Amino acid sequence: MKLQPLIEAVQTNCHIADARHAADLSLCTFLLQMREFYRWEKGLPLGAALSREAVGQWLARREAHWADLEDRDFVRLPVGEGSEFDAFDVAALNALLQPHGLVYGAGLVGPQRPVFFIAELDHLQTLDDGVTLQVCGREFARSLLAPPAALQGERIVLRRESMARWLWEKFEALGLKKLDGPFRAVSRAYGLEEDFHAALPRLLDEQSRTLVLHELGEHRAGRWLEPGWAAMRLALQDRRTELLVRAVRDHIADFTHTLPTLLAEGSAASIHFWFAGFDGLRRQLFPTLVDAYQAWCAGDAGRALQAHTGRGALHFTRLAEQVLALHAQHAAAAETHIEALLSSSQAVCRG
Structure with missing residues (x-):
């Protein structure tokens, strides 16, 4: 299976969704999430020092790219030879991807606001009530908003990489506030x-x-x-x-x-x-x-x-x-x- 065309198509859909909904975020939240998204996209470790100039130029290019994508429809996802799937056909896509150690996710996190991702499948586990837990590792494509856990029908998807980045964001905010509280x-x-x-x-x-x-x-x-x-x-x-x-x-x-x-x-x-x-x-x-x-x-x-x-x-x-x-x-x-x-x-x- 050729993965790169699929990964690129999923990331295109992520960019389309972000183009439509990034403006929903407060400026502070947007900038914090974009900093972490930059680290992820560039393969940088958590907390890596960032060049303000480099991030600023990247952000300007990304916003221009979003302007071009905002009115586009989500693209179909190529899997295998000649097969394409709707971006929300999660069950069919995972049936094909899971044997290759991959997980695909798509869902709504707000009014008409979808998120998408594709990641390595770390392991599967059967929980209470017969629910399947899919634990994901490295992420190959993702939206700006990356919920660390989500319920999708009879599956719970746990995204460890997104959870790690979410925890880092909270830890960074903790250093800025210097206040006691639950995360302290x-x-x-x-x-x-x-x-x-x-x-x-x-x-x-x-x-x-x-x-x-x-x-x-x-x-x-x-x-x-x-x-x-x-x-x-x-x-x-x-x-x-x-x-x-x-x-x-x-x-x-x-x-x-x-x-x-x-x-x-x-x-x-x-x-x-x-x-x-x-x-x-x-x-x-x-x-x-x-x-x-x-x-x-x-x-x-x-x-x-x-x-x-x-x-x-x-x-x-x-x-x-x-x-x-x-x-x-x-x-x-x-x-x-x-x-x-x-x-x-x-x-x-x-x-």
Whole structure:
């Protein structure tokens, strides 16, 4: 199998998607992600010193390239002699690629915002509920936005290279802020400030499981949310509403599965790691959870966190039922009603 034409086609689709959606990012986030994308594209190690002039010239060329691609359709993917596949035909592509030790991924991470990648297949594992875990290694093509873990049907895809770069971005931000907080606790637990690169393999091994627990929670939530939830999300056009909807489902996954598992195991580093990602709209929807985390840090043996986790599971399950009911009632006109509900005080769990 000739891989280079496939890799180039996947990367073209990545560039098309980035051309359409890079402007959705804040300037700070965009620049941080582009710096790391530059390192990846040039084969540079994490934290490699960058020439401001070289990055600036590369960025100007990339934005010009995006301008040429923005209105193009996604290209079909060549696999084998004379065979081409739609960019979203993930199952068919993986059936052909997996015997060659490769994984292809494509999915939506926002309103009409796809991401694509192709990577080495490190290994496969069967998890609870019959879900297959695909662990990916080196990535040959990727979008600017590279989620380290994702649920795709009956598969969880874990991208170790993207996770490593995501962790490096958080570590770099930690150095800029000089503040205590959950990721500072993670840094201390693993000795990141002493030697990030030496600590990274253990951090990846242990905290990739936290990401997988979340995706398992998503899978279990999908048993009763789907197919209505996916249909509702596809109908959304407003980015903030889609992010709110995503936050609700994330909370269901984490309060019914991820956090109960971590609390039962007493995994301190993993609890800190989970809270390092508890921000933005997720935090706005459950502000008092931070107080429970601080009580846990102060030594309450997790009592407040356990209570908040139970209340959060109930609250966000009911909220999701209301969202589905609005979609069933109003169909194409439901988005305004969903946005109003999720932006109201009724959506906020007070613990």
